[in-house]
Amino acid sequence: MSTTLPAPPARRPxxxxxVLGTLIFVVTETMFFVGMISAFTISKAGAAPGTWPVPGxxxxxxxxxxxxxxxxxxxxxxxxxxxxLFAKGRPAARHLVLxxxxxxxxxxxxxxxxxxxxLSQGLTFTSxxxxxxxxxxxxxxxxxxxxxxxxxxxxxxxxxxxQPDAGLFYGAQTFWYFVVLMWPVIYVRxxx
Amino acid sequence: xxxxxxxxxxxxxxxxxACTVCGVGQxxxxxxYVAMTAVLSLLPLGLLGGIAFWLYRRSTAxxxxxxxx
Numbered sequence: 001m002s003t004t005l006p007a008p009p010a011r012r013p014x015x016x017x018x019v020l021g022t023l024i025f026v027v028t029e030t031m032f033f034v035g036m037i038s039a040f041t042i043s044k045a046g047a048a049p050g051t052w053p054v055p056g057x058x059x060x061x062x063x064x065x066x067x068x069x070x071x072x073x074x075x076x077x078x079x080x081x082x083x084x085l086f087a088k089g090r091p092a093a094r095h096l097v098l099x100x101x102x103x104x105x106x107x108x109x110x111x112x113x114x115x116x117x118x119l120s121q122g123l124t125f126t127s128x129x130x131x132x133x134x135x136x137x138x139x140x141x142x143x144x145x146x147x148x149x150x151x152x153x154x155x156x157x158x159x160x161x162x163q164p165d166a167g168l169f170y171g172a173q174t175f176w177y178f179v180v181l182m183w184p185v186i187y188v189r190x191x192x
Numbered sequence: 193x194x195x196x197x198x199x200x201x202x203x204x205x206x207x208x209x210a211c212t213v214c215g216v217g218q219x220x221x222x223x224x225y226v227a228m229t230a231v232l233s234l235l236p237l238g239l240l241g242g243i244a245f246w247l248y249r250r251s252t253a254x255x256x257x258x259x260x261x
Binding site for chain 1: 218220221223224225227228231232235236239240243247250251253254258
């Protein structure tokens with residue numbers, strides 16, 4: 001006598017594993033950044049009168065960095081648009097992914113140019129507390145941006161070849177949104 | 193010499209910045225310290241709670257979709 005058990009219903013994840021894994025990573029990274037911003041905020045607030053902005057040190061180029069900020073926010077918006085098109089199966093999604101990637105590269109490039117200018121004006125990692133915090137916080141963000149761009153570049157390549165990997169795309173997207181959304185917080189807290 | 197100097201400094205605590213986070217030196221420091229403590233305490237709860245709620249909503253929606261067939 002043999003009995004056949006009914007096959008268990010197929011299980012479908014409610015969220016792609018790449019997204020969930022990236023989200024967990026993003027939570028830890030968010031706390032890392034908030035810790036750094038917290039230290040900066042308290043240090044700035046506790047500076048003795050007349051010592052902030054730091055005398056003899058260049059002011060951070062808040063106006064010029066607004067351009068970088070717009071480029072990064074636009075990149076995030078385009079990637080969001082590509083997600084909508086990708087879900088509908090529209091091939092045009094690849095154009096938006098490519099544009100988002102290029103704007104991300106532009107952001108990192110402009111940041112590098114800004115750093116070169118500040119270094120030439122004497123703001124270094126050890127020149128003042130402002131310099132130390134600035135390069136540590138903004139540099140850490142830049143490292144995240146570069147890491148995310150490497151993955152986003154791979155996603156872009158896959159899209160251009162017409163063979164996008166949905167799991168990689170959603171995971172890269174989640175991380176890029178983190179890079180995009182963390183930046184305005186850093187920009188407002190550090191540059192002003 | 194150190195003791196008399198410390199005793200004199202204690203007479204004018206508003207001008208004494210012993211450390212940047214003790215909250216007694218300047219009002220701004222105290223505010224920043226309290227605000228950042230609140231952010232660092234509540235943010236992880238908000239983040240994890242938000243993700244848990246989002247997963248619950250997705251799971252519920254997926255369950256309803258399966259029931260409909």
